[in-house]
Amino acid sequence: MGSGPFPYRGDKLPEDGILLNNTILNSSVQIAKLNRIVQFLWQGGDSMRQLLNSTTNLLIVGAGPTGLTMAHELLRRGIACRLIEQKDTLAQTSRAIGIHSRTLEIFEAMGVVEAFLSQGVQITGGNVYDGGKTLLRLDFQHLDAPYPYILSLPQSKTEQNLLARLRSLRGEVEFSRQLLALQQENDTVVAQVKHTHDDSVEKIQADWVIGCDGARSQVRESLNLTFEGSTYEEEFVQADVNLDWKKSRQEIHVWLHESGPFAVFPLPDGEQWRLIAGIVDSGRGAPEASVEVLQRIFQERTGDNQTTISNPTWLSNFKIHRRIVNHYRQGRIFLAGDAAHIHSPVGAQGMNTGIQDAYNLAWKLAMVITGDSSPSLLDTYETERHPIAQSVLTGTHASTQFITTQNPAIRLIRDQLLTQLLNLGMIQTFMLKRIAELDIHYHNSPLSQNHYGSLAKSTLLPDRTQETPSLQDRISFHAAPKAGDRAPQGFGLHYPSYRQISLFEAFRGTQFNLLLFDGLAQTAEGYTRLLELANQMESSLGTQVRLHLVVAALEPPFDLNWSDLNWHGSLILDPQQELHQQYGAAAESLYLIRPDGYIGFRSQSVEAEPLLPYWRNSFQSNTPIHA
Ligand SMILES: Cc1cc2nc3c(=O)[nH]c(=O)nc-3n(C[C@H](O)[C@H](O)[C@H](O)COP(=O)(O)OP(=O)(O)OC[C@H]3O[C@@H](n4cnc5c(N)ncnc54)[C@H](O)[C@@H]3O)c2cc1C
Structure with missing residues (x-):
């Protein structure tokens, strides 16, 4: 590129x-x-x-967080593409500041998380107040995940980090290139692109186009897709400023007030904080953002007359919308990020959802372009991601109503009752996972399949001298993460180094990963079967799948003459059986993890038969896949 x-x-x-x-x-x-x-x-x-005409495999329009992630993920898989951006440089304003746990996991897989962690502030908690009274306290550290916090970092820095990472793969953004129009012709898409520094127009013929061009997407316009939804009545006033107060810089502070909500988020730079005030009195309209206006709102809504606001680095007013496109794909053109969905910034989901759209589409597109999968795989992008955006719209709408409501009766119920409920452990865990985007799943995707062995082939009680699962083993497997869930993080010992290794580290790369759990019974017959299956998988699935044998012991089964076995995968020792427990694998089980870290297929019988047809139907069939 x-x-x-x-x-x-x-x-x-x-x-x-x-x-x-x-x-x-x-x-x-x-x-x-x-x-x-x-x-x-x-x-x-x-x-x-x-x-001047040019051709390219793939044209990405828009170098925001979605387009930059898309280009990186394609390039990481060896797919050259062009990434055009109408501005002459990356945006300088802070905009999105909340990076969630799931996105940080993705940044880890992309090899860029260290840059983010070294620059951002880890927000580990949140407080909701009514004046001086705390109504609700959120503790993100309860999240069972490698990054149990929200990372606060201005979007301008996020984009710089993604661009630096893209450049490390010799990718580049073509600035000052504005998409004017798109047309699909037979097997190509023709894009008219203006070079804005001299107004000349380039005609680019692309095999595929991805519109990552934000809320006012020209790609979406060219496709005549609908972008149904509405605009909220409330207006918002926002500023990045210094505050001379002593509140924790690891926490978010939100006040619910009859004039509207007021939220304060720590920013990484020194004493800087992001202030956002909702103005619900639409009759008078929102005042223009200024230090004076925000100082007045600050005092009114927090009751704090001591703290002074100074050093504004960004002041703005905005209205919010909720809209979603009817289709994510038309022929050879895709939409991702704000081009496909926009919603209230409450919950800080927009940028995170866009990055995850890109992460979902890139591996599928790469497999199709390299001929490793049939094009029908691309249908699953919309099947999987449209419902996610729809649920983000619903969730952020409910949260926005919750904090901006003017109805005195609802406000009373909210402040007296609902906040009490939300303080309950179970409800908090549910809510935190949702905010962190760790609960995103593709259970209904045609790419998600569970294969449960027959109950008739189970023993009543566990017998660890044989491999047959017990009823309890079957129940544990049922309760474990399912096909479509994010594969959970866990730790084992890498053999032969005995170094602790996380599953996410073992998964790193662009392939699928096949976890073969040997179960708690350790029999020669069981190992032999697992290794036979592994060899069969290796020859059938080739280099697209990396194999990991997970053994519930401190030593590998040497009596099988391990070093003579033709084993090319990794061996992970699980002496405390934690990985086996996490994956419900008391009996032999297998999990196929997709390149984006979600479970594609799992089975408790460790046999080639259900897995190979799954692979053929999902990636090699030419018939469209429908959920
Ligand atoms: C105040 C505020 C706070 C927010 N806070 C958060 C938060 O904390 N967390 C979160 O997840 N989200 C947040 N969001 C939302 C977040 O900013 C957006 O969801 C995010 O920017 C979407 O990224 P994107 O790459 O899809 O689109 P954009 O960031 O809009 O990028 C699109 C790019 O395409 C370019 N482009 C447009 N048209 C063309 C064209 N015709 N040709 C070439 N290039 C073009 C644009 O110049 C732009 O660079 C916030 C939004 C606001 C306004």
């Missing part, structure tokens, strides 16, 4: 070779010929530049 197929007028023409449609032209004759063509077009002025 470069900054376009041709140099600009005025650019020095390269002497050592030009990368054109992934082919390096480096013979002097070829270059001289191409240079003559380029010089001719250059001297011809803007009208001539319009003659």
Whole structure:
């Protein structure tokens, strides 16, 4: 990926070779010929530049968090693409500041999480007040996840980190390129792209186009898709400022007030905080954001007359909308991020959802482009992600109503009763997982399949001298994470180093991962069967699947002459049986984890028969997959 197929007028023409449609032209004759063509077009002025046509595998429109993630994930899989952005640089304003637990897991898989952690503030709790009284307290550290917090980091930094990561893979954003129009023609999409520094227009023929171009998406417009929804009456006033108070910088502080909610979030820079005030009195309209206005709102809603606001680095007013597109895909064109869904920023879900759209689509598109899967796999992008966005719209709408309601009766119930309920442990866990986006699942996706063995083939009581599962083993497997759930994190010992290894570390890469649990019974017959299956999987599924044998012991079964076995996968020791418990694998079980970290297939009988048809139907069938 470069900054376009041709140099600009005025650019020095390269002497050592030009990368054109992934082919390096480096013979002097070829270059001289191409240079003559380029010089001719250059001297011809803007009208001539319009003659320039180019082709690409894949065109991504919009270099916000969604487009940057998409380009990175494709490039990580060796898929070249062009990423165009209408602005001449990345945005400088802070905008989205809340990065959730699930997104941090994705950043870990992308190899960029360290940059985020070193720059952001870890928000470990939240408080909801009515004046000086605490109504509700949230503790994110109860989350059972590697990142039990919200990371606060301005979106401008998020985009810079993603761009730096993209550049480390030799990817680039083509700035000052604005998509004007799109048209699907037979097997390609033709995009008219304006080079905004000189108003010339480039015609790009792309095999695939992904619209990551935000709420006012031109890609969506070109497709005539609907973007149904509405605009909230409430207006919001917002500022990034210094506060000279002593409240915890690891927590969010929210006041519920009859004039509207008031929220304060820590920002990573020194004494900076993000203030957001909802203005529910629509009759008078919202005042323009200023330090004075926010100081007045601050005092009115918190009851704190001591704290002073200063040093504003960003002031803005905004209205919020909730809208969703009717389709995520039309032919060879996809939508992702704000181009497909917008909603209230309550809960900080927008950017996180967009990044996860990209993370869902990229591996599927890469498999189709490389010929490792049939194109019908792409249908599952909409099947899986549209319901997620719909549920984000519903959830953020309910939360927005909850905090902005003007109805005195509902306010009373909320402040006296609902906040009490929300303080209950079970309800908090549910709510925190939802906010952290750890509860996202694809249970209803055609890519999710559970295979439960026959109850008739179970023993009544556990007998660890044989491999047959007991009834209790079957129940544990049922209760464990299902196909479509995020594969949970866990730890084992890597063999032969005996180093502690997390499952997420073992999964790192772009492949599927097949976890083969040996169960708690350790019989020669069981190991032999597991290894036979592993070999069969390796020859059938090839390099797309990495195998991990998880053994519930401190030593591998040497009596099987381990080193002589033709085993190419990894061996994870689970002496405390924690991984076995987490995955409900008291009896032999297998889990196939998709490249995006969700469980695709699981089975308690460890046999090739249900897994191989699953693989063939999901990735090799040419018939459309429908849920
Ligand atoms: C005040 C505020 C606070 C928020 N807080 C949070 C939060 O804490 N957490 C969270 O998850 N979300 C939050 N959000 C939402 C978040 O900012 C958006 O969801 C996020 O920016 C969406 O990313 P995106 O890449 O899909 O779209 P965008 O960020 O809008 O990026 C789209 C890009 O496409 C470019 N583009 C547009 N049209 C064209 C064209 N024709 N040709 C070429 N390029 C084009 C644009 O210039 C832009 O760079 C907040 C939003 C606001 C307003």
